[in-house]
Amino acid sequence: MSGAGAADQGCAQCPARSQLEQMGISLSSYDHLVALAGNPNTGKSSLFNALTGLKQHVGNWPGKTVTRAEGGFQYNGRRYKVVDLPGTYSLLSASQDEEIARNFLLFGRPDCTVVVADATALERNLNLILQVLEITDKVVVCVNLMDEARRKGLQVDVRALSKDLGVPAIATVARTKEGIGELVRTIAAVIEGEIRTRPLRPAYPPQLQQAIEELAPLIERAVPGIPNARWIAYRILDGDHRLRQALISGELAAVVRAQREAPEAPNPLIALEGKQ
């Protein structure tokens, strides 16, 4: 549980920064897969641009990114592929852009999930963070928009946050690249196992826990190779109709198979999508 803590404000000279090499979309092969998730309009696309050097258009409205954008960077000789996901308030979502995000987080098996949170609305953003912690250990929380928080007179103690959540939390301002060096260092450390995470998970009531344990192996048999079977089990016990349908129709199996393959190709003729 280290690596979290005070942000390296404006750290342009620190060594980590100098080793960060933006790779744009030149991704013939990569060593690690990093997913960017978060509520809408928390600056995921800005962060994506800061990491990859790409110029994905950043619009100031929720719902700007409706498809997956991909890019990469190199750090300490390793290549990282970054996937910018559409914003989502929760993993229990219904609209198609949110489903793209959910499916990737559940079935895309990212090596590290960076949950981008709005420092000025941390409580609301914590809903998604807690849900992501339920499904994966390798999480880094990126508390973004720190400049807006400071302007509003809010002080975010990322050390306390990190301690409570059991995963590193880094303060950033993606637009000015403040904290990006530390974020990259932390992502690498989590993936390499140098930072061991102990994500906060809610204690399920014993009966529910038992039911999940019983159901999960059945799901793994029905959909071979499915990650996060326990979470799926919980959702099915919860009565998630879409998920039930997807399981019966074989759609779930298809989604699991498709996740690691290429995302839908951008259409160069659609002008305003820019470099989606």
Next chain:
Amino acid sequence: MSSEPKAAAEVLARADQLRSRLAPDFRDRMVESLYVEAERIARRAVRRQGEPVWSWDQRIDRFVTSPVFGLPLMLLLIAATFWVTIIGANYPSELIARILFAVEERAVAAFQGLGAPWWLTGFLWNGVYRGLAWVVSVMLPPMAIFFPMFTILEDLGYLPRVAFNMDWLFRKAGAHGKQSLTMAMGFGCNAAGVISTRIIDSPRERLIAILTNNFVPCNGRYPTLIMLATIFVAAQFPAAFASFAAAGAVMAVVLLGVLVTLAVSWGLSRTVLKGEASAFTLELPPYRRPSILRILYTSLIDRTIFVLLRAMATAAPAGAVIWLLANLHWGEQSLARHCAHLLDPLGRAIGLDGVVLLAYVIAIPANEIVVPTMLMMYLGTGMMTEVSTFDQIRRILVEENGWTLLTAVNLMLFSLLHNPCATTIITIWKETRSARWTAVGALMPLALAFLVTFVVATVARSLG
């Protein structure tokens, strides 16, 4: 493979059994504990320093999203954007046209001097090159002015406020409030607007948003609207008011587009796509200071150059097709004349003519090239390339081809309402995966365009 569905059914059956043993309120308790946990963690991590800062955002929002000032302010902003575009684009357009056509003239002379065959010179320079030159001169200046302004509004955070101001209208029409956002995207590019409907979760409301997105003019159609407004509407007013009149005319077309969007949404949600409007929450993001460099990059590289390249990619072959149509003869007349002649009665019935309709057929791949196509066909194969000012264009249309104010108005209406471009149609198919809805999305606007222009033409003619 057959074991998998069986295994899936087994999962659900077992799940139902297990669930009956759980406490009936376990869901509520889980959700509640999530919120309690979030609140506890946030309280520990976030500290407020001193007094809450006086919030600009809320003050501005009270005005921008107020029931009284919200809509008028929005109209004013849009009108101002068009006005600046019209004022700013006029002169550069003429300048670019003059330069590009001077190049054509020189090149043709050079080719002739070298003894190149007439058809090669004609095909390359009077066909392909001229198509490109028209597209660049008509489109580049308005786009280079309009897009940065649009991007500033977008990056400031104004778009969600527009959605906030208008969502009650869409709900009244039985559509989703977020359709106001996807409509706003359509002002940039209808294909992008169609993709952006993914933010609407109800399939019924999403389909309405997809089918009606075409009724707001995309950037490919602004040059047509702006040119017509400048040439015909502005000319009816004294010079001092001309630019305001032109901006007002474009504005009126845009508002009509919004009205048609609402009306068609209403019609669809009462007939083939019945249902209630669903509720949603829309977050108003904080106002953010746009970064100048990024605005320039986004609006000039991602948008302007992108759109221009796309237009050029269709304009070059279109120029070639037009040249061929004008120079291949069947009997006494050129193919272009045959085609235009064939379409003429239909065109006349809706207050246009055969050439305009033919231009629309050729421009199906991209709406951007309608005006250049039309002009090239009116000008025929002549060596007349010195047409560069709006005034000259006006003379050609009015004096040599019998255009009236009715022609201009109906062309603006037709441009607003007609079928989406090929890219948008393909996008509709990709998003709906339904041949039927794609056909509706393409043909319904076309039918509406014919109907409206026919009615306008008939009424105008009966009134003299």
